Amino acid sequence: MAELSSTSVKLVELCRVAPQPQPDVAEFSLPLTFFDLLWLRFPHFHRLFFYEILASSASADTKPFFNSLLFQKLKASLSVTLQHFLPLAGNITWPQDSHKPVLSYVQGDAVSLTTAQSDADFHRLSSNDFNIEAKEYHPLVPQLAISHEKAAVLAFQITLFPNSSGFSIGISMHHAALDGKTLFMFLKSWAHLCKHEPDTLLPDQLKPFYDRRVFIQDPAGLELEAIYLNQFLNMDQRANNRSLMVATRYKSVALPDSIRGTFEFTSTKIEALRQSVMIKKQQQYHLSVLYLSTFCLTCAYTWVCLVKAEQEEEEEEIKDDQILTVLSVDCRSRLDLPIPATYFGNCITGHGAFAERKGLLGEDGFFVAVNAISEAIKGLDNGVLNGAENLVSSLYLSESDLQATTDHSRVFTTAGSHQFKMYDTDFGWGRPKSTEVVPIGRRGAIAITFSDGKNGGGAVDIGLVLKKHHMEVFASLFPKGLENL
Template structure:
């Protein structure tokens, strides 16, 4: 099967019975210099929080109370290395730009426990709404209205396992730099040298002066135009959440379908990501029903994140902290998506990534200097598949699983590795209105031939 065993939602605990024992602020372990960190035009539109939960099994040498103390100390040292993380977002009144005021105001730290064992809470890779209890949302730790950029919560389970829930402002990290941050926290906790010395220079992604928009950017929504739905906005609709699981054999099958669906030689590199993204695109486009009017001439745009660190000239340091990811896109009508050979969709996904040259990336950044806007499309594929959160080696071991807290956005599809590092497959987290989910489910299996 290309999905979890049945279409019905598996039995889930509605309440993890989490008790908060202590909420406090933690501060840099040493004095830091007061300064302002300018945010890039990529950073400034990502003002929402990213919440992740990292699950760990019991470890005889690291019971939860030991991990709690070790983690707290490591984060205090990390607030020195990442001196902006204990600061606060502010608007520079002169430049009218959002900045991070690098102050020692600190991060949040919460200690909690659940009345359940880890193996009682269900499938870790299912988008479980109750996992929100493992990440602290109340940030008024010291004063009303305070909004730390980072809050960590450690929740122990009856079995000795535990979860570390981390909420960070997306202005601080993209997926790759957050992985580096976790590697460094793990190294500090192990009393080792930093895994990577991070680069915090956001000026490396500053707009050119004067800005030069040298390409059209249909993937961007200008807020000066007629208002449209923002892909990052939470949906008010009822949504069903589902995990679609592709094994390595499924992925190979999709790649072979692409290669066999068009005659003649092709220079397109059929990667697993390109094939999976094209598969998601056709399922999403053909399952959308536009208020009962299934219009074959409707245009469908898929967005997907591309890391630009190595694509710029000169390249960004691999250790660049901040958001160095832009959205590539592919657009076609629903009729084309339904009738074209699968390889054509894969080619379009590949072309979208290839489009992201140094000049194109700089053009998008300059577009953001002139306009206020967001990436805009029918669906955004956000891949955490190869980020390696599950490979971070803490003194208490690697996580059993890492996942996002479910959020109410129907147009963002997440790719994650399987639980417990289970092979080369991928878990695809989808949230859609019920009728759309039924169609998506049917198309997903139909195109896989299952």
Template sequence: MAPEALHNMTALEQRQVSPLPSPSGTKPRALPLTFFDLVFWDIPPVQRLFFYDNADVPGVPEFLLHELPRFEKSLAMALHHFYPLAGKLSCGSITPESAAPELVFSDGDSVRLTVAAGAGDEFHDLAGDHARDTARLRPLLPRLTRDGVRLQDVFAVQITVFPHAGMCIGTTLHHAVADGSSYLHFMKTWAAIHRLGGPGCSLEAVPVMGAAPLFDRSVVQDEDGLREEFLRDHADKRLLLEDDREPGSAELATFRFTDELLLRLGRKVESETSARRCSSYALACGAVWAGIMRARGGGSTRFGFVTGCRPRTSPPVPGNYFGNCLGLCRVEDDVQELSCGGGGGVITAAAMAAAAIWRAIEGLAEEGRVFRGARGWVRLVREYACAGAGAVTVAGSPKLGVYAATDLGAPWGRPRKVEIVSVERTGALALAENGPDTDGGGIEVGVALPRAEMEAFRAFYVDLVANLQY
């Protein structure tokens, strides 16, 4: 196909990558969506960027000749194990008359791989922590396509090469297909196949890494009839594609919390609230939540997060299960100090927010607690999961270990930066472990805000870090 200009980038070509080899005939071809999957049916796709720096990356012709075939083949071999990602969702909307949605794979199905080129001198700026207009990052992301009215792709990949600077791998995933754990299982497999199948080694000889994904939907028990209730909640609601909700103007920036910084904030939580301790997750989320509310000038103080349900179900869902298995939680405390009208300083605001989140997390320890409000999950997602809703939610998790999981081996290594760009549409915080170039461990948080709010949030963050030094 003819090259197409994309801002400062050029789309070179598109390829269709099918599982290699094709999955055996004994593998299930149709996977019904469970109630866990239906929770995320009509929210924007999850879009991630993986930046790999490499000053020795060749020019575009050399990359296409020598590097791209290896990426394409390792992707095809990873899809052999995760073949539903090459399939399609079987209906475009849920109505009382329509069949229940399924993820369907047919022989010959494939994942669209877009290949693009960017200017080498822009790579390090795009992969930085500083605030960048999200409009500059969108061209690095592939789009999902719809085949007619009733079929939709669920996964797409884009590789953008920046000559003499690095490479970016962008992925777009329909959230109804997989949660972060299943997605990282796939990405870890792809990276391992690519890493171990280096020069002089046949990719076919690379062993399967870890437990093979489990597609058996019977392991998800639904004694309370949540699936049927969620289907009714979705009835007459059209499937929301990424094109249907164009984001407004926003900037994306990364803010880092080292282990030492979180330890000091934890001590403040213990001294200023009734909480005896807080997890690093609650501390980082609380600090950012408080900063966003201050930046917005008060207003809603709603906070929502997800929790892994594989070990919480009865019987437990195996860890290698492929799909969604997340519960929804929200903080219902009236945290007055989060608003600009609160009398406390930045440390008090962060401490109160962190303590509120930690109380909600501690409450999950009670058996069955996470499922008590499950009948309202679809409505809760619609209420919380868009940038204009005023709520703050969470995407990703430091526990996923995204940097280590996506190590491609020589000459790329681990990504220097991972971004969840789709938070500009959902208003979520993008959490991960701090990247490999960061000293002191800890957590990094990606935040997407309008420019004025970003400047106010940055001032809050700088003030918080400065006050925690004493």
């Protein structure tokens, strides 16, 4: 687990939760596809959910409620849920007799579940305040067990805030086993079984689809699996390198003076952004076909605010360089043979939207960004996997190559989706008060994370972790442009 701060978080118990036994299933394994292999040595993903226990939901003395009913209910329903998601209780290994890694469950495997108590201010941590350092969330998420030979897939931490009548669920996930869509299918299954009786049947939209034999095929001519495996086997200047450790580039580093922030696009503001682009297109007929989805509009606006905030922070002459935003694309419905929405595993790839810094900083910066993202989305029509052969080499650049790249361009990445409906993850005590992505010691590109809005009503929230001064400038710019719509 992540290092616990002795002043705010106290470890209570560390246990392992196994899937409810199934007499006819002693083991279960899945070969990693090229979609999974991409993330084999990527940093683990961490997310937090904050839940407030209202007085009507608990006894007058909340400690017994937290320590018995809440924890035992979450633990019991987790065991039942893992019965439907056996691979998540297993491990990723790369046996010497296998040409590629596998995700396998063997009876007796289990996930790590930590319970802890914190005297931190629950309401502050779950708020939209911009004075919260990113590192304050680190003790609330667990660390996945990992070695060169074996890597766990999931770990959980339940942290109680008895002085504030709230609790958090911290999740750590190995990206090579599942993507965000699969993670939220699992979390909503867990919440469904916790809220209802454990023997309740899962609805069809929460039943994982495991068949990889027909639907996930390495495209003819691309040989992505072979390319990725060869690059991993020769990584770190070692031959036959089957290590599962996080790549050297992503070794944990301190992120001093980093602040997290959450910003809301209401449905009214999203529609106003859409109308402003439509008016612009009517005025300038040469604009290309535009995709005015909620994602495109909110991503474009955030992209421009980030570039402007960095420029104001640097107070330098405007650089004539290219800015790249890497868009995460769900390929489930975009492959030649579409796969079910409930497919278990990874089915995402990245596509770049490029724009000149000067264009983004100009009067029409928002429209430049919308056009760039639209062009990237339009390019998917020519093949969702175009350029995929370069993804591993791009993700795992050496330090010297990374420095050379960042000297000449700026990179932003996107993660999550408002379509995951994260705030519908109700374990029986109501909607989350807040949910946060927790970046731990990750250098490189700034990530823009998307979720449905905590206030509902069709809103979208975006999350960022930036240097303190950069965040202050961004927080000043973000509302100004929306107010002028």
